[in-house]
Amino acid sequence: MFKPASPSSDSNPNAQGAVLFKTAVRLRNRASSNATEGVPWIWVCAGALVTILLLITALFGVILSQGLSALWPHAVIKMQNDSTLVIGIPMRQEEGTDPNTNTRQNRRLIYQANRDFGVNEFAFVATEAVAGAERPDDIWFVERSEWGPFLGKILLLNADGTSVSLEKQKLTQMLEDGAQRRKQIHKLEKGKLADLNLDLEELRLEKKKIERMLELGRITDVEAADNNKLLEERFQSLTTEHRKLSEQVQQLRSADEAIKLTLAAENGQTKELAASQILRAFQPNALSTFEKLSLFIARLWGFVSEEPREANTEGGVFPALFGTVAMTIIMTLFVLPIGVMTAVYMREIAKQGMLVSLVRIAVNNLAGVPSIVYGVFGVGFFCYTVGASIDQLLFQEKLPNPTFGTGGILWASLTLALLTVPVVIVSTEEALSAVPRSLREASYGCGATRMQTLWNIVLPKALPGVMTGLILAMARAVGEVAPLLMTGVVKLAPALPVDGHFPFVHLERSFMHLGFHIYDLGFQSRSTELSRPMVFASTSLLVAVVLSLNFIAIKIRSQLRKRFEGRGAF
Numbered sequence: 001m002f003k004p005a006s007p008s009s010d011s012n013p014n015a016q017g018a019v020l021f022k023t024a025v026r027l028r029n030r031a032s033s034n035a036t037e038g039v040p041w042i043w044v045c046a047g048a049l050v051t052i053l054l055l056i057t058a059l060f061g062v063i064l065s066q067g068l069s070a071l072w073p074h075a076v077i078k079m080q081n082d083s084t085l086v087i088g089i090p091m092r093q094e095e096g097t098d099p100n101t102n103t104r105q106n107r108r109l110i111y112q113a114n115r116d117f118g119v120n121e122f123a124f125v126a127t128e129a130v131a132g133a134e135r136p137d138d139i140w141f142v143e144r145s146e147w148g149p150f151l152g153k154i155l156l157l158n159a160d161g162t163s164v165s166l167e168k169q170k171l172t173q174m175l176e177d178g179a180q181r182r183k184q185i186h187k188l189e190k191g192k193l194a195d196l197n198l199d200l201e202e203l204r205l206e207k208k209k210i211e212r213m214l215e216l217g218r219i220t221d222v223e224a225a226d227n228n229k230l231l232e233e234r235f236q237s238l239t240t241e242h243r244k245l246s247e248q249v250q251q252l253r254s255a256d257e258a259i260k261l262t263l264a265a266e267n268g269q270t271k272e273l274a275a276s277q278i279l280r281a282f283q284p285n286a287l288s289t290f291e292k293l294s295l296f297i298a299r300l301w302g303f304v305s306e307e308p309r310e311a312n313t314e315g316g317v318f319p320a321l322f323g324t325v326a327m328t329i330i331m332t333l334f335v336l337p338i339g340v341m342t343a344v345y346m347r348e349i350a351k352q353g354m355l356v357s358l359v360r361i362a363v364n365n366l367a368g369v370p371s372i373v374y375g376v377f378g379v380g381f382f383c384y385t386v387g388a389s390i391d392q393l394l395f396q397e398k399l400p401n402p403t404f405g406t407g408g409i410l411w412a413s414l415t416l417a418l419l420t421v422p423v424v425i426v427s428t429e430e431a432l433s434a435v436p437r438s439l440r441e442a443s444y445g446c447g448a449t450r451m452q453t454l455w456n457i458v459l460p461k462a463l464p465g466v467m468t469g470l471i472l473a474m475a476r477a478v479g480e481v482a483p484l485l486m487t488g489v490v491k492l493a494p495a496l497p498v499d500g501h502f503p504f505v506h507l508e509r510s511f512m513h514l515g516f517h518i519y520d521l522g523f524q525s526r527s528t529e530l531s532r533p534m535v536f537a538s539t540s541l542l543v544a545v546v547l548s549l550n551f552i553a554i555k556i557r558s559q560l561r562k563r564f565e566g567r568g569a570f
Contacts, residue, residue: 060543067540070533071299073284073292076141076151077110078266079133081125087139087151087266088112088123089284090130091529109529116147117269122529137286142263143279148310148530154281155262157272166261171281174259178275181256185276188249196242198501203235205397212396303537308492312521313531317538319493323409323511324478324545326497330413330507331420331477336470338417339424346425347432348454360429367422375483378415383407383487387508403508407488409497410507415483420473427472431465432458460564467557471550478546481515489516491524514542 074089088110096107106127112119142150156166166174207228214224256274263271282295306316342363350356387404395403404410435458443453481489490510497509518538525531 063536063543064540066533066536068296068300068537070537071296071303073141073282073287073295073299075135076139076284077130077133078136078139079125079129081123081129084123085266086110086112086123086125086133089151091122093127096124111529113149113151114265116271117150117265117267119265119267121148121527135285137283139283139285140281141284142281143314144273145277145279145309148314150263150265152263152265155264155270157260157262171261174261174275175278175281178256178259178278181252182276185249185252185256188245188252193242193245193249195501196238196245199238200235200242203231203238207231208397304541308517311526312491312517313525313527313534317512317514317517317541319496320512320514320517320538321541321545322496322498323489323493324514324542325549327409327413327416327484327511327513328474328478328549330409331416332470332474334414334417335421335424335473336466339421339469339473340428340466342421343425343428343432344454344459347429348450348458363422363425367426370482371419371480372482374415374419375486377418378411378483379407379486382411382414387411407486407510408508409488409511412484412488412511415487416477416480419480419483420477423473423476424466424469427469428462428466431462431468434465435461460560463564464557464561467553467560471553471557474549474553475546478542478549479515481513481519484513484516489513491516491520514538514545518542 076087076089078085078087080086091109091111093106093108095104097104107124108127108130110123110125110130112121112123115121138153139151140154142152142154144150154166154171156164156170158164210219210224210227210231213219214221219227256276260272260274261278263273280298287295303316304321305318307319308317309315346356346360383404383406387402387406387408390404391399391402439457439461440453443457448456488510490512493510493512495506495509497506497511498504499506518535521531521535521538522528
């Protein structure tokens with residue numbers, strides 16, 4: 001018997017709707033399940049980011065707080081510790097053992113200063129005793145040009161040898177007068193007298209040059225005699241002027257020695273010194289908050305603008321700051337064109353093959369070579385080979401004293417340029433490869449040549465990536481110390497690489513660097529406790545230099561990106 005066919009699900013609208021509904025529910029559940037499965041990983045990534053930000057904030061916070069704390073005027077305490085009178089500035093706290101009772105106790109480290117008075121600079125005192133110590137307002141904190149700080153009283157030394165107390169206003173005036181004499185002496189010694197010494201040295205070298213030319217037969221005896229006569233007249237004139245300036249300096253020193261002050265320590269010892277030898281004097285316990293802030297700003301400016309003293313444990317770091325910035329700029333001037341041209345040739349011009357691949361591998365491997373290896377190469381190649389050849393060609397009169405044949409800021413900069421050029425090459429190649437090929441083809445279609453396309457289209461588009469590589473190179477170069485130890489950095493440089501004498505930029509001179517300055521303070525100072533505040537202050541300044549240089553480079557990169565992204569370069 002024939003049965004009518006039942007309607008299939010394909011022709012049943014209700015069945016089709018049910019299938020679609022089930023499919024939609026299944027897809028929704030699957031999407032919800034996938035989203036739920038990814039949530040923990042999102043939180044893990046977010047937690048890692050927050051951890052990194054907290055660590056960076058803690059790092060900068062500790063360095064900055066410790067560095068600024070070293071320049072803030074701290075209170076001075078006075079107390080009786082057993083049978084010893086202790087006057088000083090409380091520093092760090094630690095747990096130690098009492099030598100008398102052999103029991104554990106909390107104690108504070110007290111900085112007593114007065115190194116030339118036979119007093120230990122540091123002493124440990126129980127924390128309870130420090131809490132109950134008095135803070136007298138009449139104690140002076142004196143920053144001196146020699147022997148470090150002094151804590152005690154300042155008296156006026158009379159002509160009969162007696163000492164009397166001074167009013168604060170009169171003492172301030174005497175210190176200002178002494179500062180003026182100190183500046184005048186410094187200006188004469190570092191200015192006119194230094195210029196005359198340089199001129200006299202040039203005359204000596206000129207005489208030596210004439211003697212060498214006479215030996216080689218390039219000039220006659222008559223010409224040599226005439227030249228020597230002119231040089232002798234010039235020498236006598238410079239010698240007379242030098243003598244007058246030296247007498248003027250001596251008069252200033254005599255006038256300065258005629259007015260002396262007496263530093264009286266609490267242990268009864270006294271010491272006489274001229275007012276010009278006192279750089280700054282104040283009463284820490286009598287300062288108001290505004291006065292402390294003003295003093296902090298003055299100290300901060302002095303730290304940035306003055307020269308170091310007392311084996312770099314006091315004073316400023318201006319030569320090191322200047323040397324760091326100058327070396328980074330010189331390094332950038334070398335590494336940027338070399339790195340960019342190498343990357344452009346390897347990516348855009350050279351035929352891709354085995355040789356280019358080997359060169360690219362070698363460049364990547366150079367980025368992992370230890371920095372001290374670059375330092376050994378720099379001193380062997382730049383100093384002893386290239387520099388010695390330059391001395392033989394251009395500075396024979398100064399031999400055997402080397403000019404370019406020893407460490408200097410030029411060779412240090414070139415060494416760091418070799419150290420960082422792989423970073424610039426790799427980042428530039430990546431930036432060039434990121435430029436769309438359609439832009440090149442459109443340029444060729446408009447009739448432009450390869451060099452026109454490269455110069456007007458590809459390079460402008462890749463400049464932000466090039467600046468990224470330069471930022472990384474600068475950040476690494478500023479903090480490197482190992483290559484500099486062998487190629488020109490010194491503990492204390494007698495002169496800056498830039499001055500007012502021709503040729504104004506002296507690339508052969510040694511220089512100071514903040515990285516080496518921090519290393520010297522941390523590991524080669526006579527007192528670790530005394531140099532620790534300067535270590536943090538110098539580190540804070542080095543971080544500020546790195547951030548400033550990077551900020552400038554990032555700003556330039558941002559401007560380039562706004563200029564070239566989103567539109568052509570025509």
